[in-house]
Amino acid sequence: MKKLYITISLICTVLSLQAQKQLSLEEARLSALEYNRSLKVSESHKQAAEAQKKDAFTNYLPSLAxxxxxxxxxxxxxxxxxxxxxxxxxxxxxxxxxxxxxxxxxxxxxxxxxxxxxxxxxxxxxAGGKIRTANKMAESGIVIAEQAYQLKESEVILNTDEAYWQLAALREGVILAEKYVQMLDTLEGQLNASYELGLVPKSEQLKVKVQKNDAELSLLRASNGYKMLQMNLCQVIGLPLDTEFELTERVDFNPTLPNLVNGNVLAQDQRQELKILQEQGNIAGYEKRMVNAEYLPxxxxxxxxxxxxxxxxxxxxxxxxxxxxxxxxxNWNQRKHKRVVAQTKIDEVNYNLEDTKEFIQLEVQQIQLKLQEGFEEVLWAQRNKSEAQESLEETQLSFDVGLNTTTDLLNAQATWQNAQAKEVQSLANFEILKTQYLKVIGSL
Structure with a gap:
């Protein structure tokens, strides 16, 4: 049913792109999940595990030859x-x-x-419990395949979100670069008029021209970067690389910090890696039972x-x-030796399970710190943008009455443009961090 839903959603996504040239984050995720080849491999592993379970069940039934x-x-x-x-x-x-x-x-x-x-x-x-144990091993195999699929699914979603928000941030960067060029173009026009009237020297006019040339080059690079990131997103979600579209999502300029309480508890309960290791431990235990079953009537x-x-x-x-x-x-203690081998496998899985639990606990704490830092970075960038805006306005007024130089105004404009860009980038990074946090606690 989930497969059918994704397929229908993908068709709707393609039709939407053809008609409106727009792409939402949810549509990008669904398209990536449908297209990703690694997920198709994981899906085939699930089918193989289900077939193995059916095959194990046939051992309960009589055979005819x-x-x-x-x-x-x-x-x-x-x-x-x-x-x-x-x-x-x-x-x-x-x-x-x-x-x-x-x-x-x-x-x-x-x-x-x-x-x-x-x-x-x-x-x-x-058969000494062999058939029943083999069926339980097959059931664990299905659980492992399902958890491996969900793990790969969360990785695909994270990669999609990263590509989407990087593109969204650069789109805002292109808009800012265009505004900056327009700002310099306006200033250049003012100085050209002042130079014609003999109110400013040629050097002041050239300062703006040089700054404008740099801004136009930055705009070109931003536009080319946007095209490359757009192609990158197309590759991630399985669209032709020359597909052009508009992103419907924008960074949230009023972000909130997610609830970080019980993050480690959720991760220990939900992470797919732990569930896979737990089932591998069950399989190792079943293998030990199979050894015992070999020496029963x-x-x-x-x-x-x-x-x-x-x-x-x-x-x-x-x-x-x-x-x-x-x-x-x-059997010359053959059973004892095989039991020792089986027990070492159980011990190995248990050691890996404990190591993974500790690693996940560390990973959760690290992503929580990164989230808090990212949120503070957003607040800092927004304060910086507000101050840069106020500084630009003051400098512009002072420049208009001759109290500030052209260099002062150019610096204020550059600082304003840089502050705007940092705010957008910090907001995009924060969106990616939120997705990473959901993946780390197993909720993605």
């Missing part, structure tokens, strides 16, 4: 005198209890024919129908029912 053979020897052959042992009943024959001999005199047979066919049904009654039953014909001499069919019991008696 049939075979037949026919031989013809052309020409004429002599049988010679044939002496065959005889038994009072088929059961005595199966037990090897014979009570006489039947004599078949020599005869000539043309085109000697031998035909044999049998059908048998076998059913395991008790094995009981099975079989029923069969046999038919055989030897030319015109014998034409017979028999129904057979049998039971088999296998009891290991002595």
């Amino acid at each position: 049939a075979s037949s053979s026919a031989s013809v020897i052309p020409g004429s052959i002599s049988t010679g005198d044939i002496f065959l042992p005889t038994a009072a009943s088929p059961a005595d024959a199966m037990a090897g209890s014979y009570n006489g001999v039947a004599h078949m005199p020599n005869s000539e047979i043309d085109n000697f024919t031998f035909i044999m066919a049998d059908v048998s049904v076998q059913q395991a009654i008790y 094995q009981l099975g039953a079989q029923a069969g129908y046999n038919y055989f014909k030897i030319d015109n001499l014998i034409d017979d069919a028999q129904f057979m029912v049998a039971a088999s019991l296998h009891v290991p008696i002595f």
Whole structure:
């Protein structure tokens, strides 16, 4: 059902892009999840695990087998005198209890024919717990495949968010670069007029021109960077690289810090890596059970129908029912040695599990610090932008009345543009950090 939902959403995304040339973050995520090849591999692993579970379940069921053979020897052959042992009943024959001999005199047979066919049904009654344990191992395999898929899914979403917000930040950067060029263009026009009237020297006019040339080069680089990041996002979500679209999402200029309480508790409970290791520990335990099962009695039953014909001499069919019991008696401590090997696997998984828990705890604390730092960086950038805006306005007024130089105004404009860019970048980084935090606690 989830696969169908993603496919339908992808179709809607493509149609939306063709009609409106717009792309939301949710559409980008859905498209990336549908397109990503690593996810397709994980999906095939899930299907394989489910098939293994079905295969393990068939061991509970009886097996049916049939075979037949026919031989013809052309020409004429002599049988010679044939002496065959005889038994009072088929059961005595199966037990090897014979009570006489039947004599078949020599005869000539043309085109000697031998035909044999049998059908048998076998059913395991008790296999030391092997079948039940194998089914539990298969169930753990399904859980591992599902958690591995979810882990890859969260990685795809994080990569998509990073590409999306980097592109969104650079889009704002292009807009700012355009505003900065327009600002310098306006100032250049003012100084050109003042220079024509002889109010300012040529050097003042050239200062603005040089600054404007640098700003135009920065705008060109920002525009090219935007195109490259757009192609990068196209590659991530599976669209043609030359696809052009507008992002519908903008950075939140009034961000809030996520609730960081119980982050480590959530991570220990939800992280896919831990669930995978826990299931691997279960499988290691099941493997140890399988070792024990090898040295327990094995009981099975079989029923069969046999038919055989030897030319015109014998034409017979028999129904057979049998039971088999296998009891290991002595194995030179082989069971003990295999149990030691199985236990080392259990210990290894447990050590890895504890190491991973500690690593995740460290990872959660680190991302929480980064989030708090990123939030403070946003607040700092916004204060800096406000101060830069106020400084620019004051400098512009002073410049208009001749109290500040052209250099002072150019510096104020550059500081304003830099402050605006840092605010946008800090906001985009904060959005990415929020996604990283959700991934770290296993909620993405």
